[in-house]
Amino acid sequence: MSGSSELSERKKLILKAIIDAHIKLGEPVGSKYLTQSQQFSCSSATIRNEMAELEGMGYLEQPHTSAGRVPSVAGYRFYVDSLIDRYRFNAGEIERLRRAIREKQAEMKSILEAGAKLASSMTNYTALAIQKKSAGITASRFEIVRLDAYNLVLVIMTSEGSVKTRHIKLSFEASPESVMILSEMMNNNISGLGAEDISLPIMMEMERRMGPFDHLVSPVIKAVCEELSSFDGGELSIEGLNRLLAYPEYSDMGRFRELLAMLEEKDDVVRLIDNAGAADGNLHVYIGSENTVKIMEGSTLVLKSLKGAGGTIGAIGIIGPVRMDYSRVISVLEGLTSQIADVIGTGALPPPGDALTDEEK
Numbered sequence: 001m002s003g004s005s006e007l008s009e010r011k012k013l014i015l016k017a018i019i020d021a022h023i024k025l026g027e028p029v030g031s032k033y034l035t036q037s038q039q040f041s042c043s044s045a046t047i048r049n050e051m052a053e054l055e056g057m058g059y060l061e062q063p064h065t066s067a068g069r070v071p072s073v074a075g076y077r078f079y080v081d082s083l084i085d086r087y088r089f090n091a092g093e094i095e096r097l098r099r100a101i102r103e104k105q106a107e108m109k110s111i112l113e114a115g116a117k118l119a120s121s122m123t124n125y126t127a128l129a130i131q132k133k134s135a136g137i138t139a140s141r142f143e144i145v146r147l148d149a150y151n152l153v154l155v156i157m158t159s160e161g162s163v164k165t166r167h168i169k170l171s172f173e174a175s176p177e178s179v180m181i182l183s184e185m186m187n188n189n190i191s192g193l194g195a196e197d198i199s200l201p202i203m204m205e206m207e208r209r210m211g212p213f214d215h216l217v218s219p220v221i222k223a224v225c226e227e228l229s230s231f232d233g234g235e236l237s238i239e240g241l242n243r244l245l246a247y248p249e250y251s252d253m254g255r256f257r258e259l260l261a262m263l264e265e266k267d268d269v270v271r272l273i274d275n276a277g278a279a280d281g282n283l284h285v286y287i288g289s290e291n292t293v294k295i296m297e298g299s300t301l302v303l304k305s306l307k308g309a310g311g312t313i314g315a316i317g318i319i320g321p322v323r324m325d326y327s328r329v330i331s332v333l334e335g336l337t338s339q340i341a342d343v344i345g346t347g348a349l350p351p352p353g354d355a356l357t358d359e360e361k
Contacts, residue, residue: 006057007078010042014050015059016083019071023323026248028068073288073322076300080285080326087331093122097339112306113237115316115336120240122332125320128269131235131313137228138194144183144220149173154223159192166223170216178213182220185209190221195228238263249298249321258295263319283333288322300324304333306340 007015017039021029031047034040040047051069054060059075062068071079089097097118116129143155152174154166185206190198203221207214241260244250250259263269286292286301296319303317316336318329 007059010040011050011054012083013040014047015054015071015075016079018051018060018069019075019079019083019323022070023325026323028063028066028070030066030068033068071323073290076287076322076326077290080287080330084327084330087325087327089331089335094335096122097335111340112235112314112316113239115340116237116239119316119318119332119336120243123318123320123325123329124240124243124246125318125324125329126241126244126263127239127316127318128263129237129239129314129316130269138192138197139190139224139228141191142183142186142224144179144186146174146176146179149175152179152220154220154227156224156227158228164227166227168219168223170219172215174216175213178210178216181213182206182210182216186220186224190224195225198225236269238269244320247321249323255295255298259299262293262295283330285326285330298322300326302326302329302333304337306337 014034017034017037018029021033021037031044031051034047035044051060054075055062055069059072059078060069061072063070112129112131116127119127138159139156140159141157145153145155147153150170150173152168152170154168156164156166158164189206190202198221203217206221207217210217241263244256244259250256283302283304286296286303288300289297291297291299291301298321299319300322301317301319302324303315305315306313316333318324318333320329
């Protein structure tokens with residue numbers, strides 16, 4: 001696909017108009033619709049040519065049964081990254097955010113549940129919230145299972161009594177001897193430590209002591225730290241599952257039931273959030289095939305983590321069709337998480353009528 005820098009201003013305007021219309025109508029958009037919308041002074045033929053070029057560049061797709069076009073995942077990605085208009089809250093919506101969160105501020109779980117419920121109500125999509133368990137999870141014991149020379153399974157018994165597993169695919173061969181030595185060394189040196197306690201000097205000392213097997217330390221310890229830092233074991237809340245039925249994308253009840261089954265499995269949802277990189281504090285948008293869980297390939301996940309004084313405390317996400325109202329969804333999530341941060345003393349909501357600026361994100 002051609003780079004986005006090659007898009008002329010007219011192509012950008014046409015792409016944005018098509019995506020805005022498709023989000024609103026849920027149908028392929030043709031040049032006639034764009035001409036009648038009076039957004040463009042150029043001819044219908046010119047618009048058709050531009051649409052054909054956008055299709056050739058990978059930003060649009062043409063359904064077999066229609067003369068119109070629909071956005072591709074790449075088109076939506078460019079729209080979210082470069083073209084989207086930020087939704088602006090009115091005073092009533094700002095007050096609704098404040099009231100809903102402040103009424104629940106006595107307990108973090110209640111705040112997150114209220115946030116998910118409000119996010120679902122304000123966007124008309126499904127919302128989820130997960131509260132990270134209290135900090136201080138450590139590993140009490142490690143086991144490394146060697147499947148073959150290039151594949152290991154890391155097993156971590158945690159201080160909370162849970163068991164976490166992680167598949168590690170290596171780019172080099174690992175002998176049975178090297179795996180056994182590293183497993184014993186980990187139990188002797190890093191059991192009882194949390195992810196934040198496993199420092200670079202500790203890793204370097206382990207590499208030194210592993211001798212010719214030193215290259216095995218880095219991928220395994222990286223996996224340990226990621227697992228101990230994950231959201232696994234948190235409290236999960238899902239709101240507005242039935243709202244998705246309002247969209248034709250979920251009219252296939254077989255696929256909808258598969259999505260419901262995934263959302264009802266806490267571990268699958270937790271893995272989805274972990275894979276989305278929610279703990280970094282940024283807002284993430286995963287469009288269609290960008291999702292790591294196959295059943296989510298027909299949906300978009302927008303996710304924002306919540307940070308307190310002690311680090312990440314949880315995340316709120318919204319799931320909807322790929323043609324979701326990105327402007328509203330992103331602003332609602334930014335507003336919710338900003339208000340929650342205000343309640344716990346780390347941020348503030350923008351004044352009524354203002355969208356969040358880049359500095360406030």
